[in-house]
Amino acid sequence: MPKGSRKRRKARGQQGAPNVPSGQGFDLGALQRVMAVTDMDFNKYLVDAQVAGCAYGWSHSERLGRSVPTVTLITENPENLRLAFDRFQRWGADEDGDAVDVHMLLRANGSYELWMGPNAERAAARLLPYPHLCSPITTGAYWIKRLDSTSSFLLELKEYLEGGLVPVLIDAAIGNAQSGPSEIRPAGVHPFLKFHLEIIAEWENPSHPLLRNSSPDSRVEDSAESVAKQRRRVVDVAFPVTKHRVLYSGLVDAVRSLTRLDHLGQVDVMQAACNLQISYEMCAGRLHFPNDEVDAQLFWNHVWGRIERADGSLLPAYVTAEALAQQVDLDIRASLRAVGIPTKGESLRKLFRLYARKGFGHD
Known part of the structure; x- marks a missing residue:
């Protein structure tokens, strides 16, 4: 085979490789016990x-x-x-x-x-x-x-x-x-x-x-469907202001367009907006939780102590469609890794199909 042909084939392979974002994601439905x-x-x-x-x-x-x-x-x-x-x-x-x-x-x-x-x-x-x-x-x-x-x-x-x-x-x-x-x-x-x-x-x-003779104590639910319901509840309870700002910002459609995920849930974009703000607050103004600086316990400690105020302002300027699309990618990967699904080297579109099939998507 001519050398030029090999080079062209290699170039096509590089173009098809998924662009995996750097940073960290969190699923608001993966509650601390x-x-x-x-x-x-x-x-x-x-x-x-x-x-x-x-x-x-x-x-x-x-x-x-x-x-x-x-x-x-x-x-x-x-x-x-x-x-x-x-x-x-x-x-x-x-x-x-x-x-x-x-x-x-x-x-x-x-x-x-x-x-x-x-x-x-x-x-x-x-x-x-x-x-x-x-x-x-x-x-x-x-x-x-x-x-x-x-x-x-x-x-x-x-x-x-x-x-x-x-x-x-x-x-x-x-x-x-x-x-x-x-x-x-x-x-x-x-x-x-x-x-x-x-x-x-x-x-x-x-x-x-x-x-x-089994005590009727509370049970912990771990299914993907229960995680999705808990995610929606956490957004409703802890991030009501962010939720409405995202809904009326037009960002959901913009993120769907950027990610090419037409069926991406509103709550997934809301979660990404929440995580961007938490990262900004916890990581000295940096987004996407860089360098794995924040573990789950620190993350939830921050959420539990956080208060949102409806003061008439808009979403912070750093909550852009591009930043949200990257955080959505990180969050979906985090959800799948938590149930043992490897995500390294996989495209967002493929992972989103798995995410939806498992039951993590819930609007």
Whole structure:
């Protein structure tokens, strides 16, 4: 083959090589995992209260001004029950009774279990300063009381709860397993209203986590679809001003044109604008997080402490279509590398097809 032919072929190959930008990307949907440890003392108080059983019926709710179904814990040791219910009040049960999880597991052999403990989602909101900007892992104890027989009222209550959002009062009283309705006395606790009490029948849902003695703690989602939803939520919560400035700037169409990605999501351009501003703030005015100076923990620490103000100004002058296109490229590569997909030497167009196919794209 003539030398000139080889040179021409080599030149064509060089022109087709992808232009990989320098710098670093971050996916706003790849949240940091943060541990929230819930209150354990309530469990000790309920154990020490030696709850003998539960009474069921209807009682008047001062908050609603009408009678509602009521589940009443019965004990001869009211002081410990008061301490437990005081803990529930600290969790916010007076305003939101669903801060306390209450589950009833009806067993096929006629017995049932009463589970009580902190609601994982509400505990994270209470304990963490930025619950929507992290991935909470909530741990804690559940108090479990096993009872020998299921009353007909429980079966009726289960059917009643299936009708929609139904208030149920959780209360406590002084008595023992043999006490009749006229013999029990108020325990002096602060009762609370629940709107999401759950009654699970083993014969209807044998695979329910509670029936396998698995605690209903929060779970961490890692799928590409969940990352995409979290990215949108972070933009909405932490960057509302940037979001609207990008929407009304015409930059989304400009970036699509530059990258030749007609289906590039608006949120991907918004994320790039957020990352350009964070890099500028963290890296002394430099863009694209040069030289790997910022790791994920430093990045999120900055996001958690950042405040956006709607002062009528426009996006910073450095947030150009060209800078956004480069940051979009870096961000997409970061998302794919996080799930083990190699990106070195690959073109943005090819990587974007993978990104969309995996489910990372979500507008």
